[in-house]
Amino acid sequence: xxxxxxxxxxxxxxxxxxxxxxxxxxxxxxxxxxxxxxxxxxxxxxxxxxxxxxxxxxxxxxxxxxxxxxxxxxxxxxxxxxxxxxxxxxxxxxxxxxxxxxxxxxxxxxxxxxxxxxxxxxxxxxxxxxxxxxxxxxxxxxxxxxxxxxxxxxxxxxxxxxxxxxxxxxxxxxxxxxxxxxxxxxxxxxxxxxxxxxxxxxxxxxxxxxxxxxxxxxxxxxxxxxxxxxxxxxxxxxxxxxxxxxxxxxxxxxxxxxxxxxxxxxxxxxxxxxxxxxxxxxxxxxxxxxxxxxxxxxxxxxxxxxxxxxxxxxxxxxxxxxxxxxxxxxxxxxxxxxxxxxxxxxxxxxxxxxxxxxxxxxxxxxxxxxxxxxxxxxxxxxxxxxxxxxxxxxxxxxxxxxxxxxxxxxxxxxxxxxxxxxxxxxxxxxxxxxxxxxxxxxxxxxxxxxxxxxxxxxxxxxxxxxxxxxxxxxx
Amino acid sequence: xxxxxxxxxxxxxxxxxxxxxxxxxxxxxxxxxxxxxxxxxxxxxxxxxxxxxxxxxxxxxxxxxxxxxxxxxxxxxxxxxxxxxxxxxxxxxxxxxxxxxxxxxxxxxxxxxxxxxxxxxxxxxxxxxxxxxxxxxxxxxxxxxxxxxxxxxxxxxxxxxxxxxxxxxxxxxxxxxxxxxxxxxxxxxxxxxxxxxxxxxxxxxxxxxxxxxxxxxxxxxxxxxxxxxxxxxxxxxxxxxxxxxxxxxxxxxxxxxxxxxxxxxxxxxxxxxxxxxxxxxxxxxxxxxxxxxxxxxxxxxxxxxxxxxxxxxxxxxxxxxxxxxxxxxxxxxxxxxxxxxxxxxxxxxxxxxxxxxxxxxxxxxxxxxxxxxxxxxxxxxxxxxxxxxxxxxxxxxxxxxxxxxxxxxxxxxxxxxxxxxxxxxxxxxxxxxxxxxxxxxxxxxxxxxxxxxxxxxxxxxxxxxxxxxxxxxxxxxxxxxx
Numbered sequence: 001x002x003x004x005x006x007x008x009x010x011x012x013x014x015x016x017x018x019x020x021x022x023x024x025x026x027x028x029x030x031x032x033x034x035x036x037x038x039x040x041x042x043x044x045x046x047x048x049x050x051x052x053x054x055x056x057x058x059x060x061x062x063x064x065x066x067x068x069x070x071x072x073x074x075x076x077x078x079x080x081x082x083x084x085x086x087x088x089x090x091x092x093x094x095x096x097x098x099x100x101x102x103x104x105x106x107x108x109x110x111x112x113x114x115x116x117x118x119x120x121x122x123x124x125x126x127x128x129x130x131x132x133x134x135x136x137x138x139x140x141x142x143x144x145x146x147x148x149x150x151x152x153x154x155x156x157x158x159x160x161x162x163x164x165x166x167x168x169x170x171x172x173x174x175x176x177x178x179x180x181x182x183x184x185x186x187x188x189x190x191x192x193x194x195x196x197x198x199x200x201x202x203x204x205x206x207x208x209x210x211x212x213x214x215x216x217x218x219x220x221x222x223x224x225x226x227x228x229x230x231x232x233x234x235x236x237x238x239x240x241x242x243x244x245x246x247x248x249x250x251x252x253x254x255x256x257x258x259x260x261x262x263x264x265x266x267x268x269x270x271x272x273x274x275x276x277x278x279x280x281x282x283x284x285x286x287x288x289x290x291x292x293x294x295x296x297x298x299x300x301x302x303x304x305x306x307x308x309x310x311x312x313x314x315x316x317x318x319x320x321x322x323x324x325x326x327x328x329x330x331x332x333x334x335x336x337x338x339x340x341x342x343x344x345x346x347x348x349x350x351x352x353x354x355x356x357x358x359x360x361x362x363x364x365x366x367x368x369x370x371x372x373x374x375x376x377x378x379x380x381x382x383x384x385x386x387x388x389x390x391x392x393x394x395x396x397x398x399x400x401x402x403x404x405x406x407x408x409x410x411x412x413x414x415x416x417x418x419x420x421x422x423x424x425x426x427x428x429x430x431x432x433x434x435x436x437x438x439x440x441x442x443x444x445x446x447x448x449x450x451x452x453x454x455x456x457x458x459x460x461x462x463x464x465x466x467x468x469x470x471x472x473x474x475x
Numbered sequence: 476x477x478x479x480x481x482x483x484x485x486x487x488x489x490x491x492x493x494x495x496x497x498x499x500x501x502x503x504x505x506x507x508x509x510x511x512x513x514x515x516x517x518x519x520x521x522x523x524x525x526x527x528x529x530x531x532x533x534x535x536x537x538x539x540x541x542x543x544x545x546x547x548x549x550x551x552x553x554x555x556x557x558x559x560x561x562x563x564x565x566x567x568x569x570x571x572x573x574x575x576x577x578x579x580x581x582x583x584x585x586x587x588x589x590x591x592x593x594x595x596x597x598x599x600x601x602x603x604x605x606x607x608x609x610x611x612x613x614x615x616x617x618x619x620x621x622x623x624x625x626x627x628x629x630x631x632x633x634x635x636x637x638x639x640x641x642x643x644x645x646x647x648x649x650x651x652x653x654x655x656x657x658x659x660x661x662x663x664x665x666x667x668x669x670x671x672x673x674x675x676x677x678x679x680x681x682x683x684x685x686x687x688x689x690x691x692x693x694x695x696x697x698x699x700x701x702x703x704x705x706x707x708x709x710x711x712x713x714x715x716x717x718x719x720x721x722x723x724x725x726x727x728x729x730x731x732x733x734x735x736x737x738x739x740x741x742x743x744x745x746x747x748x749x750x751x752x753x754x755x756x757x758x759x760x761x762x763x764x765x766x767x768x769x770x771x772x773x774x775x776x777x778x779x780x781x782x783x784x785x786x787x788x789x790x791x792x793x794x795x796x797x798x799x800x801x802x803x804x805x806x807x808x809x810x811x812x813x814x815x816x817x818x819x820x821x822x823x824x825x826x827x828x829x830x831x832x833x834x835x836x837x838x839x840x841x842x843x844x845x846x847x848x849x850x851x852x853x854x855x856x857x858x859x860x861x862x863x864x865x866x867x868x869x870x871x872x873x874x875x876x877x878x879x880x881x882x883x884x885x886x887x888x889x890x891x892x893x894x895x896x897x898x899x900x901x902x903x904x905x906x907x908x909x910x911x912x913x914x915x916x917x918x919x920x921x922x923x924x925x926x927x928x929x930x931x932x933x934x935x936x937x938x939x940x941x942x943x944x945x946x947x948x949x950x951x952x953x954x955x956x957x
Contacts, residue, residue, distance in 0.1 A: 044798065045564070046665040046793065046794075047544040051697060051699055083812060090789070090795070271837075
């Protein structure tokens, strides 16, 4: 058999952050208690009407722009009609004819290499209710009904599970950077459908496409793709490729397999038509420009900048851009002209260690970039030792004080050469016999002199400078 | 209760009658009308009077079509699918009337969810015409029209997707008005076809229609298609002066020569229409005959069927009996939905759902649904072009007086098709449109309709008001034929 390549496309659903739902005034917020965040329209009571949440439209347009998609001239919605117990109206309000974005292209990083990803479209829609199935009953929770959802559809442009997952991680970061979603898979805020087919390496036509529905974690996406490629490849090897059917399967986390749901032949006709209760809305150029300005510099661009212009390692740069708040902190440091590498060292070791341990946000840290700057400068000047700097780091955070509050006469390091020379001269004059011993070859008593200096200065002598002077004097 | 709103307001203000007395009379009348004509779904027996304020409708009873959501009051849409549904919120326009002090005394019967023009598909049985019990009121605002014609109260709410206010008004000899699309919020109106649905009112005078609409109109944050009409003052615009106004009628609809097999009733109806045109001229208006491509007119009925059925199938997909309405006892959820819908809907509605699904199917959508939308646009564009030159369109309503129950079952007769269906133009374009009575044919009332351009409600009402003043039918109450 010829070498096979996999062709993968993704549909990524991401819940958006907003005060109220996308077409109703109910709160958009996750709750353990069922049916508390609901308005009459979420349960499709007769006579209720949808009202579009402008913030959700704005966020959707921003995402469309970050994906370099084309935005439509008019904003309007369509109805997707089908019956399902989690769909109270019997239709979902979505966008089929004029999505907020079409024909996009971005680059993402996979194993330090850039690959292009082609976006078919991105559209704004409403989420369905959630169902809980029990032994002989099912419960419907309408909290999620009407929650704003962005659905992003890629072209079949990935060739491995790694690429697909890298894209999802890239997008999760974009959503978080733009602050349009928490994009937390654990809260079910991201859900994916995956299309997988295989083909001969030199073939021009795609193989039979299998769709895997509702994969709710990135790990699941990875494993489902790997499993499905294997399954299809094996059938092909055995000469049974005709058994690969255009169908919808679901990912079964427990068994680690995909299970057939329905054939594409049974595909539902959604009978799309334009939602008549939401008037067409012209998207002005001015509004788009305003929104574009609100989009922050995204992670990949920052990372490349840090590596190229600040000489950071790919490893460190990756740590810095993982979270926008951290990256913003770092950039604030750069603005304050802190040396990039010092800032990086402090952030990646002390600061991240501390906030992770205490489950804090970097924005809550009392050690602001300005204070960090003081700390680094005092260390560089030699006012404090690096060990002292670490102590002060904790004290500043815990006692909420400034750096200078911890640098008193008592603990300032003696880094003045003249002052230190005087002290050393005095010590040496009191230790003539030891000097002789040293000069006779007992060089290991050098540390004895250092110890004396430290003892005399109560540890405040700059150790490097002390050694330097002693070496000079004892020559 | 056979008086106008302003007359009642005057009596209430002067203390000649009390709100309590009006409510009592209205309830008694409701029971009588229910017994005789089957006009109501619910009569609110324990209704109390209200304070009389400066608002013209304060302390005055009124009726609400049963497809409006009314908090704590059964709201069925005249369908078995909602036969036990008691909403927990009130429709915006109803609430505005409550806030103005008006008092709801009953919910009126309609063709199931407004989908019908006969008043025969209500889950409570057919509504009979108060002028002749062997005849229909037309629909779907059948109960409201019947109640107004019977003098139960001075105004009742209706809804109009094709002609559901304006045709029953003609058949019952009263006034039926639907304002420009979006002037009245649809929040709380059970949807039939959202792009065609209008709220409106049935009264016995143009002024009453203006008064009630003035109260109900306004932008509603719950309805994105509603708009700010604070610069429109309907009642104030009723001057009775239409000198220099230009009206047109459509030759293909009004010319008797187009109906080779015309019935006597149709002949009399069209002759009567001509007399009304003379009145307009007498009042100083110009009336011109214009011609419209017959093919465009012939398409009206099918465009309506395709669009309204398509939107209806989708709009009524929420009726599954799971959240509200009688829940099926089947075990599987899909079986429950199927059972609820199979038992709940009348055969007429099911037929329309089949049509709606068919025209929306992927393989049919272009040919039917999208083409219907295109023809709708052509018809609306044609009307808008005419409204640039003319102030309003005037046409006879239907092909004569109310039909007998055994005569018409919503079957389209090719002969008089356009005459029966032309009011749907008003829904295609969202145009303000009003029907007023203009006489009798065989002792049964007939009506004319005046339709104008969007947002030109003041003008349309003033023309109707002027004409009404020149005829003796204002405020008439049905006298049952023996």
